[in-house]
Amino acid sequence: MFSPEGPSLRELAVQALSSVEHGYDLLAPKFDHTPFRTPDSVLDSVAKALACGGPFEAGLDLCCGTGAGVEVLARVCRRSVTGVDFSTGMLAVARDRVRPSGTGPRVDWVRADARALPFGPAFDLVVSFGAFGHFLPRELPGLFGQVRSVLRPGGRFVFPVVAPPRPLSPGYWMLLGFDLVMRVRNAVWRPPFVMYYRAFRLGEVCRELEAAGFRVALEALPEFGRRGDGSPRVRMVVASLPE
Numbered sequence: 001m002f003s004p005e006g007p008s009l010r011e012l013a014v015q016a017l018s019s020v021e022h023g024y025d026l027l028a029p030k031f032d033h034t035p036f037r038t039p040d041s042v043l044d045s046v047a048k049a050l051a052c053g054g055p056f057e058a059g060l061d062l063c064c065g066t067g068a069g070v071e072v073l074a075r076v077c078r079r080s081v082t083g084v085d086f087s088t089g090m091l092a093v094a095r096d097r098v099r100p101s102g103t104g105p106r107v108d109w110v111r112a113d114a115r116a117l118p119f120g121p122a123f124d125l126v127v128s129f130g131a132f133g134h135f136l137p138r139e140l141p142g143l144f145g146q147v148r149s150v151l152r153p154g155g156r157f158v159f160p161v162v163a164p165p166r167p168l169s170p171g172y173w174m175l176l177g178f179d180l181v182m183r184v185r186n187a188v189w190r191p192p193f194v195m196y197y198r199a200f201r202l203g204e205v206c207r208e209l210e211a212a213g214f215r216v217a218l219e220a221l222p223e224f225g226r227r228g229d230g231s232p233r234v235r236m237v238v239a240s241l242p243e
Contacts, residue, residue: 007030011026011030014026016185016193017185018193019191019193020195021087024089028093029093031090032066037066037068038129041223041224043072046072046160046236047072047075048223050072050158051076055076055078056076057079057080058081058082058105058124058125059081059105060073060083060126061081061082061083061084061126061127061128062084062131062147063086064091064094065087065094065129065131066090066094066097067097067098070083070094070098070107071098073127074104077125080106081105081106081108082107083098083107084111085111094109114143114146115135115142115143117150120150121149121150121152121153123151123155124154124155126151126156126157128159129160132205133197133200144208144209151241152241153241153242154240155240156241157209157214157237157239157240158237158238159236160221161234161236163227163232176198179196183196202237206218209237209239214240214241215239215240216238217237217238217240218238219236220232221234221236
């Protein structure tokens with residue numbers, strides 16, 4: 001699962017016993033060599049789909065990590081792109097690895113919590129990749145309300161969602177086991193480290209987005225094909241505000 005340049009087992013253990021913020025500060029230099037980073041195939045597919053609906057003026061990458069989503073936005077936004085994350089270490093790596101071109105949009109980095117964004121309605125497009133496991137279900141209304149508050153009328157909130165593993169498949173048991181371990185860890189150790197792979201459920205997410213005032217559409221990403229029952233392997237959630 002990890003390349004030779006990735007973190008050691010000891011480093012992962014230290015991260016897991018830290019807070020979310022400090023854990024990612026520690027992991028940041030090696031994050032791009034872990035399976036936690038969104039695969040390039042997903043990033044490229046989302047960028048292609050966004051290009052069909054763009055261009056956009058200003059974009060925000062929510063929980064930007066080391067900046068992979070910022071690079072997606074730079075391909076579809078004309079004026080500016082902003083990456084926001086609460087990990088100083090992740091932002092430092094992002095600044096080093098994402099170099100804006102002279103002809104592309106301006107790129108800014110902001111340290112902030114996604115649950116208290118320090119922006120007004122300044123963006124046409126907000127994206128997020130692989131960050132929602134860090135939010136408990138009860139936090140989704142507040143999170144989606146924050147996203148709405150930084151979007152202009154007609155703005156879009158877009159993120160990919162991978163179809164969950166089938167029950168009884170190896171992947172299903174692996175994710176279930178991971179979540180159970182994290183729940184036990186958080187019951188006996190402080191500070192908590194919120195990271196649950198099975199807590200972000202598409203149906204519930206769509207309902208919360210609609211409750212926050214978004215119109216929600218699901219778009220299949222065709223590059224990933226379909227499962228045996230015909231459902232897409234990867235979808236893109238497109239939550240839009242009224243004009």
